[in-house]
Amino acid sequence: MSSTAPPSDGLDHVDERLLRTTPLKKLLARPELGSVVGAIAVFAFFSIAADSFLRPASLGTVLYAASTIGIMAVPVALLMIGGEFDLSAGVLVTSSALVSSMFSYQMTANVWVGVGVSLLVTLAIGVFNGFMLTRTKLPSFIITLGTFLMLTGLNLGLTKLISGTVSTKTIADMEGFPSARKLFASQVTVGGVELKVTILWWLGLVALATWILLRTRFGNWIFAVGGGADAARAVGVPVYRTKIGLYMGVAFCAWISGQHLLFSFDVVQSGEGVGNELIYIIAAVIGGCLITGGYGSAIGSAVGALIFGMTSKGIVYAEWNPDWFKFFLGAMLLLATLLNAWIRKRVEATK
Amino acid sequence: MTTSTKTESVPLVELDDVSKYYGNIRALEGVSLEVRSGEITCVLGDNGAGKSTLIKIVAGLHRHDAGTFRIEGEEVTLANPRDALDRGIATVYQDLAVVPLMPVWRNFFLGSEPTKGSGPFKRLDVDLMRTTTREALLRMGIDLRDVDQPIGTLSGGERQCVAIARAVHFGAKVLVLDEPTAALGVKQSGVVLKYVAAARDEGLGVVLITHNPHHAYLVGDRFVLLKRGVMAGSHTKDSVTLDELTRQMAGGTELEDLRHELERPSAT
Numbered sequence: 350m351s352s353t354a355p356p357s358d359g360l361d362h363v364d365e366r367l368l369r370t371t372p373l374k375k376l377l378a379r380p381e382l383g384s385v386v387g388a389i390a391v392f393a394f395f396s397i398a399a400d401s402f403l404r405p406a407s408l409g410t411v412l413y414a415a416s417t418i419g420i421m422a423v424p425v426a427l428l429m430i431g432g433e434f435d436l437s438a439g440v441l442v443t444s445s446a447l448v449s450s451m452f453s454y455q456m457t458a459n460v461w462v463g464v465g466v467s468l469l470v471t472l473a474i475g476v477f478n479g480f481m482l483t484r485t486k487l488p489s490f491i492i493t494l495g496t497f498l499m500l501t502g503l504n505l506g507l508t509k510l511i512s513g514t515v516s517t518k519t520i521a522d523m524e525g526f527p528s529a530r531k532l533f534a535s536q537v538t539v540g541g542v543e544l545k546v547t548i549l550w551w552l553g554l555v556a557l558a559t560w561i562l563l564r565t566r567f568g569n570w571i572f573a574v575g576g577g578a579d580a581a582r583a584v585g586v587p588v589y590r591t592k593i594g595l596y597m598g599v600a601f602c603a604w605i606s607g608q609h610l611l612f613s614f615d616v617v618q619s620g621e622g623v624g625n626e627l628i629y630i631i632a633a634v635i636g637g638c639l640i641t642g643g644y645g646s647a648i649g650s651a652v653g654a655l656i657f658g659m660t661s662k663g664i665v666y667a668e669w670n671p672d673w674f675k676f677f678l679g680a681m682l683l684l685a686t687l688l689n690a691w692i693r694k695r696v697e698a699t700k
Numbered sequence: 701m702t703t704s705t706k707t708e709s710v711p712l713v714e715l716d717d718v719s720k721y722y723g724n725i726r727a728l729e730g731v732s733l734e735v736r737s738g739e740i741t742c743v744l745g746d747n748g749a750g751k752s753t754l755i756k757i758v759a760g761l762h763r764h765d766a767g768t769f770r771i772e773g774e775e776v777t778l779a780n781p782r783d784a785l786d787r788g789i790a791t792v793y794q795d796l797a798v799v800p801l802m803p804v805w806r807n808f809f810l811g812s813e814p815t816k817g818s819g820p821f822k823r824l825d826v827d828l829m830r831t832t833t834r835e836a837l838l839r840m841g842i843d844l845r846d847v848d849q850p851i852g853t854l855s856g857g858e859r860q861c862v863a864i865a866r867a868v869h870f871g872a873k874v875l876v877l878d879e880p881t882a883a884l885g886v887k888q889s890g891v892v893l894k895y896v897a898a899a900r901d902e903g904l905g906v907v908l909i910t911h912n913p914h915h916a917y918l919v920g921d922r923f924v925l926l927k928r929g930v931m932a933g934s935h936t937k938d939s940v941t942l943d944e945l946t947r948q949m950a951g952g953t954e955l956e957d958l959r960h961e962l963e964r965p966s967a968t
Contacts, residue, residue: 569809572799580810581799581811584781639801
């Protein structure tokens, strides 16, 4: 944020009351620091505990696992900075995939038509969340819990009604499938390592979200509506539109994730996605997002997702029982949050 | 504002017999006040007197139910705070003036951020924002250590001053201040009042809401007293003394009664 030095036009004299801040101290003030320390610790731990962890192929797998979570952790982090939750984010991914798949299949249309329809439907659900929140002024926890349950039911109910089973029919032989698969579920080989295209989506989204947060008016408003909605409204920030926009961001990324799900497996299980919403929130919190809003970063959410990827795959490479994953996750969440709080206190004290 | 004589005769803001009801509760009834350029109008009243309701009407957060509200002679009903801002009325609230976790410069431009570039590369003009913030604060006599620090790390008085400087910078014609000295110590109150006077000297009309007649009398030109939602008095500075203002504000006879109530019973 403060990497570029402003031009020296006499106004930027260094105030004698300011102690000189070292680059290290500036680094300490970043919200994602706690998660970076955590990520290094996890990386070091599994490098020692699992022999195969450091192989290029393993790292590709780890990055893929991180990217599938990271794509959703980015908008969820932005939403949390804006002071709200979205518990429907996990099943929304499944809904998006189901709409895309079933529309194409039932209409025997080019799969791209289904992809487009899915985008519209998913965005509409995001708008619904945001609109209900700003209209009713109920906590987002309640509103999106309602959407979560309704979507879970709809996913199963409509899929059974239309397809007769709990999963959709394969659309692998339909028109447009190869090109859609290329965009959402292909892989590229870089230096002998197979990398899934979702990693590119993920990095792109993180870069985009960081740009929006730190360098656009909308980003300024996101921090403001999360840090003090009344104060923001009083100076003319469109609080409602900002929040609805954030929910649309979650929906857009759910659409990307959903299409990836569909085009990598050809079929979609309608019961999937339940519980993932918490994983996205945990990734954002580990990445330094304040649960009360107004503070956090998109890069932090990416590091949070990376910790997830490393832990879930590291346990497999270490040949442990995967049941331990959840335990590690909980411990990581607690440690990262404590570390974040501790660092923030120290930084504010040195100011 | 065509001629100077016209600005003399037309107040920047004029409330005439304004009332506001919340359901069957009478929050404000028959209140009149005027604000002129380069003058400070003080609104005095105890808790629950209707000061907040009055400020919310002027700031565009609430609409008045009866009476007329004129801005530079034109009758208006404000739709929202943005509307009030566009008409030159800036409000500084006691507790929600700023977003504490955001840096000073982001707070300073919140809601009116300057951008550069176009299309997808339209971005905040961060350097301009930083230097302008520092300049605007210096012009008001505020020498801040670091515009990058979260505004929550400033003292209450400093935060009020930044909010006042912001209003002046964005060309507000009328500045509404909600209890700017309520939570402050003696020295800090003095500093804030100094900036209020500085804003007045820049030609702004100021509405100062307070329950402290001493602070009001120091800077005020006109005084409106509110009591239980109605006007209990309206004075100009030359028609009232501080003692008179204090007595009216404290409720005169009510204070006498209170003194009797609080007297030690040892006399009996």
